[in-house]
Amino acid sequence: MTDLSGTAxxxxxxxxxxxxxxxPAGVVLDASGMDEADMLAVAAELGYSESAFLTGxxxxxxxxxxxxxxxxxxxxxxxxxxxxxxxxxxLALAHRDGxxxxxxxxxxxxxxxxxxxEGAELRATLTSVEPHLADIAPEDxxxxxxxxxxxxxxxxxxxxxxxxxxxxxxxxxxxxxxxxLAGLSYDFARLEALMHxxxxxxxxxxxxxxxxxxxxxxxxxxxxxxEDPATGAAAAAFGAYLRTLSLVPETAALTLHQGEDMGxxxxxxxxxxxxxxxxRVSGTGTRIPDPDPAGA
Numbered sequence: 001m002t003d004l005s006g007t008a009x010x011x012x013x014x015x016x017x018x019x020x021x022x023x024p025a026g027v028v029l030d031a032s033g034m035d036e037a038d039m040l041a042v043a044a045e046l047g048y049s050e051s052a053f054l055t056g057x058x059x060x061x062x063x064x065x066x067x068x069x070x071x072x073x074x075x076x077x078x079x080x081x082x083x084x085x086x087x088x089x090x091l092a093l094a095h096r097d098g099x100x101x102x103x104x105x106x107x108x109x110x111x112x113x114x115x116x117x118e119g120a121e122l123r124a125t126l127t128s129v130e131p132h133l134a135d136i137a138p139e140d141x142x143x144x145x146x147x148x149x150x151x152x153x154x155x156x157x158x159x160x161x162x163x164x165x166x167x168x169x170x171x172x173x174x175x176x177x178x179x180x181l182a183g184l185s186y187d188f189a190r191l192e193a194l195m196h197x198x199x200x201x202x203x204x205x206x207x208x209x210x211x212x213x214x215x216x217x218x219x220x221x222x223x224x225x226x227e228d229p230a231t232g233a234a235a236a237a238f239g240a241y242l243r244t245l246s247l248v249p250e251t252a253a254l255t256l257h258q259g260e261d262m263g264x265x266x267x268x269x270x271x272x273x274x275x276x277x278x279x280r281v282s283g284t285g286t287r288i289p290d291p292d293p294a295g296a
Contacts, residue, residue: 002026002290004045007034011046011290012088015230015266015283017121021259022266023230024288025088026051029096031071036078043073049225050074052085060103061110066093070104074223079201080107081167083126083232083281090115090124091285108167118284125271125282126232131166131240140198144171147191148203148219154180159208159247166236166279168201170218174208181207182261184217184227192221204234209257212248214238216258229259230266232281239270239279250274 002009009026016022026046031039031053043051053071060067070089072082090102094115099122102113109129116123141161145152150173155161159174175181184205191203202218209215216238218228228234235256242248254270271280 004042007038007042009042009046009051010092011288012091012285013288014084014087014091014232014285015258015268016264017284017286019286019288021264022283022285023084023228023259023264024048025085027085027089027092028053029092031055039071039073040078044075047075049220049223049228050079050082050085052082052089054089058103058105062101062103065101065103065112066097067103067105070106074220074225076222076224079168079223081111081233083167083234083236084230086111086113086126087124087232087283087285090126091122094122094124095287106167111167121284123282123284125280128166128236128279128281130277131164131237131279133241133244134163134165136161136163136171136198140194143194144173144191144203147187147194148184149186150180156208159206160245162241162245163198163200164204164237164241166233166240168233168237169199170202170204170234170237171198171200172204172206172238172241174206178207178209178215181205181215181217184219184261186219188221188226191219195222202228202231202234204231204238206238212252213255214257215260216256217261218258227262229262229264230268230283231258232268232283235268235270235281236279239272239281240277243272248272
């Protein structure tokens, strides 16, 4: 457990069983005495793309479910929902209290999470709020491509640009080749300005490897982070995007690989169910050892 700004902070990675993979998050299991400035200070000092703060217990919608109020902060601002920090928090609670059913009261709505043990590992599955898609103006797509330095010809026409929401807004842009996706070097300030104007949390950049397998990357300049290593909220939004545009069946299990190009590989499983508009995102995770205070 790390002590930051006088606060006990657990460090977990989500969507990988390897502490060096997936997406790290700070987790504060008792933030009841913290205000917004305190939480932002801890998130900024930790420097992960997001950290999660449990601010109190709540009454869950289902009997036998443990309910908690949760807030999420990047190093620069509060965000309404964060998938990987939700998974990290659920795993931290499971390590403390045992696996089971949880429900997090987020700014975006109630997010149920189930944690189960699979052999030596724990796996968490979150269920998103109800998602939706929105069109994006051609001039905004052009500005995003200019900030990325991507020629329009490098987009995959089979996966059209859209803004997808499943707790937070993400612009989906599909690369025609894996090489295009791998070549990510963008104008931070220009992309950040566009994302603020469109109220975007990340860009969900994707390449379709097969019918059900995708490689994804998520620039996150509005959070003060160049790239998010594994993005659960964007994965949920992308699942809704694929189903709404009939690019996958109504019932489907999808695999998203993220973080490979950053040296932090992770795997997100996205599950769609016919008759249920919500999207489920699951993955493993693990505690990150505290740094050596001597710096060794």
